[in-house]
Amino acid sequence: MRVRLEDVARATGVSPKTVSRVLNEESSVKESTRQKVLAAMESMNYRPSPAARGLAGSRSFLVAMLYDNNDNPASTYLAEVQDGVLDACDAHRYSMMACPLRMRGQDFIRRVDALVFDHHIEGVIMTPPLTDYAPLLQRLKEHGVPHSSISPVHREASIGVCMDEQQAAKALVMHLVELGHRRIAHIVGIANHGASRWRMAGYKEALATAGLPFDPQYVVQGEFSFGSGVLAARELFALPEQPTAIFAANDDMAAGVMWAANERGLKVPRDLSVCGFDDTPLATQLWPPLTTVRQPSREMGKLAALQLMEVLRGRGDGLLVQVPYALQLRESTSKAP
Amino acid sequence: MRVRLEDVARATGVSPKTVSRVLNEESSVKESTRQKVLAAMESMNYRPSPAARGLAGSRSFLVAMLYDNNDNPASTYLAEVQDGVLDACDAHRYSMMACPLRMRGQDFIRRVDALVFDHHIEGVIMTPPLTDYAPLLQRLKEHGVPHSSISPVHREASIGVCMDEQQAAKALVMHLVELGHRRIAHIVGIANHGASRWRMAGYKEALATAGLPFDPQYVVQGEFSFGSGVLAARELFALPEQPTAIFAANDDMAAGVMWAANERGLKVPRDLSVCGFDDTPLATQLWPPLTTVRQPSREMGKLAALQLMEVLRGRGDGLLVQVPYALQLRESTSKAP
C-alpha cells in the first residue's frame, strides 16, 4: 500500500522515531544515520502524510494567503503574488490555502478562526489592504499566528516584503525632468492606499529635487481605474497651461490618460509624455508602450513566503525585505515639446 | 483544551461513533438522536479536526483548483473563478488548495501525484486549457480522482459547467445585423482554444441566418491580446471595403480595435461598431463602453465546484451544467453608417 515512516525505519534498521527526526530536520541525528535514512526515503519514494503529522504533532505545513476580495480591480496582481507564494511553498514542502476575506462585517474573524482551529494554519501571508487592517492583525496576534505582509503601510515590526515606491516614483519623475519637462502632473490613486501616498511623495520629492514648484492644480485625484484616468486627464487638459507630462499612479490610469489624449488629438509622446506604475501586461500592449515602473509581484510573493518560512522554522524573526524597482523606459515618454 | 468528538458524545450521552455518524451525515441515525447531537455540537462549538478525519477515514475535505500558469493573459478570469470555487467550498465545509500547473514537461504529474498522495485531494476543478489536456486527464483517471471542468472543449462524459458560447456569439452578431451592418468582421482568438472555435462558429451561424455571405477576408487571426487586436484591426482597415462592424473574440482584442480605430480617426460607434466577449472590467472602462457578452466566471467556478461536491457526496454522477449568457449592449455598437 502506502510507504510509511515505519517502513523506512525498518529498511534502514533504525527506529521510527529516528526517521521522524530526520524528516523534521532535528539536529540530534548522527550525520551517517541521517544519510542512510535519507537514501532509504528517496529510494522507497517515501511521502509523509500531512494528516498524520498534523494530528500527532502540531505542525500542519499549511500557510494561508489572505487577500481582500471585496474590491480588487487589479487582480492580475493577486494572481502573480499567489504564484510567487506557491513557488516558495513548494520549495519548503509547504502547502498554501487561498483565503479571500471580506473586510466588512465579522466574516473575516470566522474565517481566520476556522483556518487556525480547523487547519492549524502555521502562518499567514497578506496583501494590501489587509496588511494594515487592525482588527485582522489583532486577531492573528491573539492566535499567535505569524504573518508576512506584502507592501504594508506600517513597516515597523512586521515581516514581509516591500518596494521603495517613493524612490521609484521619484526616479520616474526625475526621468521626465531630465527630458526637459517642467509642467508635470500627477494622478493620484485611491486615497489612503499606501501605494497612493508613496507615489505622491515620490512625485513631490522629485519636483523639489529638480527645483520645480509644486502646483496643486497639476495633482488630480483618481482611483486606480482606467475610467478615472480618462476623467483626470480631461481635467488636466482643460487647464490654461496644460502639463507636458503626466505621471499616473498606476498603469490603468495611464492608459486612461493616453485614451483621453487620443480623444483630444494629442499625440503621445510628441505632445504629451505619459507614465504609469506597476508594469502590468497592459503597459506593453498599449501603443506607444508605456514608460512605467516594474513591481515584481511574483517575486514579492515568493520573498514574503520565504520570510514567513524562516520564522516558522525558527530560524529567526524574519525581516521586512526590500525588493529593487526597475524603471521601464519605453516610448510613451520623450523630450518635452 | 480543544472540544473533541468524544466530548460531544459524552455531553449527549451517546457513543463517539454516533456523533461521527451525525457529523458525516450518515442516514442510519434516528432523527431525535441527530438533533440532540447537533445541538450539543452547536452549543459546545465543536469543530472536527480535518487532520484526524483525514487520517482515520479516507476523506480530506480538500479539493484542488488546477490551472495553467504558463500563459494566462486574462488572469482576472482565474481570480474570479477561484472566488466562486471558494464560495462553494465554504458552503460545503470543504477547503480548496490552489495549484498552478505548468503544462510543459512532467511537472504536472509530480504535482498531481503530490496532491493525491500527500493530501488525499478528493476532487479537482480545472479551467481551460487544462480541461482538455489529455495527459492530465489520464493521470487523474488513474488516480480515480473526480474532476469538474469549466468550459471544457470536449463536453461528453465530463462534469462541470459551460456556457453556450456559440449561441452567445451568434446573438451578438445578430445584434449587429439588426443594426443594419452588412460587412461584419471577426477577429479570432488563439487557435485551438475552444473559446475561439465556438465564437467563430457563432459568427458564421449568424451570418448564415442573416443570409449574409461568409467572406474570409473579414476574418483575421488574433491571439486574445490587446496588441493582436490592434494589428488585426489595422489589417481590416486596409481592406478596400472596410467592415462597418468588428466582432472581436474577447474584450482585450476589442479594446485593441477601438485603439486602432482611434488611431485611424474612426469614431466608434459612428463609423465603426465594435463588440467583444467576456465582459471584463475593461469593457466598462473603455470609452465608449463596450458591447460584449457577460460570462459569469465567478458563478461558473461556483457551479463547477458544486457539481464536484455532488459527486463527492455520492449524490450522483454530476452534470455538465450550462449557464446562461447575457448580452451587454452598450455604446460601442450602433446603427450602420
Place this chain on the structure above:
DNA sequence: TCGCAAATTGACAGCGCTGTCATTTCTGTC
C-alpha cells in the same frame, strides 16, 4: 582503563477520528 556528561537512539502512548463488526432496540406480523 574507568567514569561521567553529552550525544544518539528507542519504546510507547496517544493525537481525534472512522472502519468493522458486534450488539441492542425497534418494527410489524401472526
Place this chain on the structure above:
DNA sequence: GACAGAAATGACAGCGCTGTCAATTTGCGA
C-alpha cells in the same frame, strides 16, 4: 406476546506520525 428482520447504536482497533522520557552509545579527561 413471541419472533424475525431491520434499524440504530456501540466497542474497539488503528490510521501514520510525534512528544515524552528512558536507554544506550559515544567522546573525553583523569
